[in-house]
Amino acid sequence: MRMRVTQSQQKSRSANMAFTLYALIQTAILFTNAIAVLHEERFLSKIGWGADQGIGGFGDEPGIKAQLLNLIRSVRTVMRVPLIIVNSVCIVLLLLFG
Amino acid sequence: MDYSNQSGFRQRKLQPKVRMRGSAVDSGEPSQLFDDTSAGHNAGHSGVDKGPMVYAGQSLLSDPVSNLAMAYGSSLASQGKEMMDKNLDRFIPISKLKYYFAVDTVYVGKKLGLLVFPYMHENWEVSYQQDTPVAPRFDVNAPDLYIPAMAFITYILVAGLALGTQNRFSPEILGMQASSALVWLIIEVLAVLLSLYLVTVNTDLTTIDLVAFSGYKYVGMIVGVLAGLLFGKMGYYLTLLWCCASIFVFMIRTLRLKILSEAAAEGVLVRGAKNQLRMYLTMAIAAAQPVFMYWLTFHLVR
DSSP states (O other): OOHHHHHHHHHHHHHHHHOOOHHHHHHHHHHHHHHHOOOOOIIIIITTTOOOOOOOEEEEOHHHHHHHHHHHHHHHSHHHHHHHHHHHHHHHHHHHHO | HHHHHHHHHHHHSHHHHHHHHHHHSSSOOOHHHHHHHHHHHHHTTTTTTTTHHHHHHHHHOHHHHHHHHHHHHHHHHHHHHHHHHHHHHHSOOOOHHHHOEEEEEEEHHHHHHHOOOOOOOOOOOOOOOEEOOOOGGGGSSSSSHHHHHHHHHHHHHHHHHHHHTOOOOOHHHHHHHHHHHHHHHHHHHHHHHHHHTTTTTOOOOOOOOHHHHHTHHHHHHHHHHHHHHHHHHHHOOOOOHHHHHHHHHHHHHHHHHHSSOHHHHTTTOOOOHHHHHHHHHHHHHHHHHHHHHHHHHTTTTT
């Protein structure tokens, strides 16, 4: 009894430490999904993060906010179709293998 | 053809069996088969028992169909290899990777010394040779991938050793440690890439350079864990402190030249929001190294 308890404790300790590649892939998919879900009209423009609100001028350098908005917009444009594919594959795999 | 057939038929007893098989397989290309058997026909004169083996081998090679098959197979294999190389080169730039492994013993020794004691080194610039960086063999400041790769593997082994001395070892743990460390490395490189993009730094730091710089901290981690194994917790903390400080100084001195602009890199305090931001970025990257070093090793030393 005690052996099993300590073994499970050890496993939970190393499981906290452990960070598998699968977890990384899951995190990446979730993050990309989160960025892709941000709606242009309803949300981003309301908080001043719209696509046309970031470009200040054609000054010497875009600031951090402009870069960030650019990044969000490009991620949403580029990753839309691959995300559909990846999400479908994920759903099918999770349904089949739990 | 009939003539050589008849002569072959007359010369040896085993010949007709093999010959008929060959001729039955292809009647469209008889010339190859009969030409080669003339060579076997000469060898057959030396000894009857040697004859069949020589002749059987000859017929395998001389059979046009198998010749054709072999030629097709080898051309297919070389085509496949070419395609693989071309496609692989698109994802993993193999020719660029070779640059990072062009090291020799003197370089490795000097670099390891630099990682543990960077305080005496004065010239941190990477020397260039006609716009391309010099190979690590010739310049101690150039980043390489040999030390990070070796240090990573050694770290896994030392972690296994440390866990073994505490009776916590099992073969799965090695794999878990390896994937965990790899994941943290990937996260760190991605975070650095993201922050470099956001701050719009015009630098020639490639992704592989960043992987190399992130991999240098494994050397300090190994030294710390080994000291912890030999001298207990006190030794671990002292050595880790020393290695953290040296990695911090090493990273700052190396990255300062790459990220900051020319003027600021020479030590002149350039006031400006841009340069300040870059300085903060350099310090953040350098400060992340000791954090990772502690995070990845403290559970190994009890």
